[in-house]
Amino acid sequence: MSTMHATHALEEQIDQWRTYLRRRQAIHPVDVAELEDHLREQVALLEEAGLASDEAFLVAVKRMGDLDALSREFAREHSERLWKQLVVPAESADAVQRARTDAFVAVGLALAAAIAIKLPALFGLDLDDDAGFYARNFSFFVLPLLTGYFAWKRQLAAGTLRWLAAAFGVAGVFANIYPFVSGGSSEALTALHLPIALWAAVGIAYAGDRWDQVSGRMDFIRFSGELFIYYVLIALGGGVLMLFTAAIFQSIGIEVEPFFESWLLPCGMVGAVLVASWLVEAKQSVIENMAPVLTRLFTPLFVAALLAFLGAVLWTGSGVDIERDALIAFDLLLVVVLGLLLYAMSARDPAAPPGIFDVLQVVLVVSALLANAVALWAIAARITEFGFTPNRTAALGVNVLLLVNLAWSANLYVNFLCRNGSFAALERWQTRYLPLYAIWAAVVVVVFPPLFDYI
């Protein structure tokens, strides 16, 4: 065996050993480097003593000790590592630099968003008096910047960038050209649906060239859920901060609420989206497990609540009292159920056989569908009497959209449980369905206002 060959084989073995060691969370790359230096010195010494390089490697690894025990020792010494620190442990100086640039860009964009939301004030648009303007245009203070962040991170092609810019441009036109009746439902619907439509643009920037693949879209679903969790956490922290600050300033006779209302709250609301997105990106492996954990926790509870509701309907025989907001409540129910389904799916190993949790998912979806059917039945009976207002039409549209999705999902899920179909089919169905939400939202923004006379 030539020396060259032996050296090559040794490098390969050390590579494997390093990879194996790196999988352990408690041992950081920098520690692996230290241990590797040790291993190499030991091997070199043993080779000098006359051992062949593979023998030397084996002896050196043996002397290093049992890796499980070693990793336990490291964990005991560095217990914080299992709770990974906020700053990502980067492997090389290069990666550190990249993480730093990333943080810098994200914080810069968050500041830009904060400035953007205060810009209209320069032109005399007041948050309170022109609430309609701010509501319709809220997306434009955040989403273009967020899209830009991902365009920068994923190095999007110029062609894609032009399309995304055009999408924002067109959206900006439709949000502002219509003569909305101030405070009317059409305006409120536009404010609600525009972010959903534009979220697709963020998705395209996020997934980069994988935007039309199942995995790319699944990643974007994960990202959205984790972003939501981070955002809620940041909002909670912000709320505590504001309460606290208001209280201590009050003690010295200064009212800070006006400052909060016109500066901290709007700027914080938009800036936090970018900061949360950056955190999701940077800490991918930490909260990755959060959405599925919450899903597992709440799926059984929602199943119980829905079954109780259905039981009560059957037992009392009372119909659903359709008030103004009843349909919206059921829409929200379907959204939550869809969310639970999506996050359960996103964390599931597609190759795993069906289990008890899958059965629970099916029960959840089917009971949500039944509850929704009860509501729809009640509405259908009286829709002619009510007439089609913009709100009711939009709510009905969303309901149908979600109903179709969940019904077919239930079908695919049952097939999967009966081992007639694969889990991948369910994933494919969900990811293919995603653009429909954006399209429907765009329809509401573009078509509804003229259709309903901008009321």
Add this chain to the structure above:
Amino acid sequence: MEINKDLIAASSTPLVLAILAEGDSYGYAILQRVRELSGGRMEWTDGMLYPVLHRLERLGHVEARWEVAKTGRRRKYYRITPQGRDQLAEERRQWQTVDATLRGIWQALSLPVPAVALPERMAPQGGA
């Protein structure tokens, strides 16, 4: 002779600090020195030294720096800090007390001391 794990663990701090008091060093060399001092009788599992070093670093007894060794590899060197020297002195006092106490009882028992072939400099004082 197999030395009890707890004893190894307890003696690791003074031993590592003492070796670093001789001069800056790195993991592998520290282990070599331990072998040499104990005549190969104190066998540490190599990897276990590193959590000990990291603990001493966290406690501020040693400080670490990365250097490029002659081999061209990056290597982490440790240096004892003034606080580490204080700690070493303290550990030494404690170990000498333990040692003196045990010695007293060994003599009182007048048991025949089992022949331990240690290098001369290691035998009488122990520790640093």
